[in-house]
Amino acid sequence: MTALLREVIGDVLRQARTAQGRTLREVSDDARVSLGYLSEVERGRKEASSELLGAICTALEVPLSRVLTDAGRVLEREERPVAAAAGAAIVDVSTKVVIPHAVTMAVA
Template identity: 45%
Template sequence: MGEIVSLRRTPDPAAPVERTEPLWRELVGGELRGRRLERGERLVDVAQRAGVSPQYLSEVERGLKDPSSEMLAAVAGALDLTVRELSTRAARGGFSAGSALCLAA
């Protein structure tokens, strides 16, 4: 019989890429969602006040869209935040409502 040859697996291009830290848009989106949920507001209500579609706001919250500074200002304003406050919250690590925090000793 023949020899068994182990084939090296090639990475699946459709597989998610593992990152050690989140992207800025993911941190900002998480902060926006956390703030909205803290206030007990619906996506459609915040989107209407911000002048964006609920679908777009949902994608921003999930970190799928990279909004312009004007869009961030509109959404942050609809949540009674300034862009500076939103950026500060995101820069602290994005540990808002719904985020997991793991500590190692």
């Protein structure tokens, strides 16, 4: 089963915060978000609004577009095996296929 978007976004935000060596309290103060709510967002328990995500990203000095792009990449990696297991075809665009012309056969 693929992860929920809120869980992936929470992981991306947590990674950005910890990479900066910042605490939840520091980021929650800068973003003007309660510490508990920020913790819930990072753990994927709460679905953050776009305004809240924007405030957190501003506090982290990370563009919202980067957070969403990183989350999209994580989801893409998780979806590939699920799609393959479900029998979905993964098309390699470099593969060339030649389909011969139909041949009519006379029936006696």
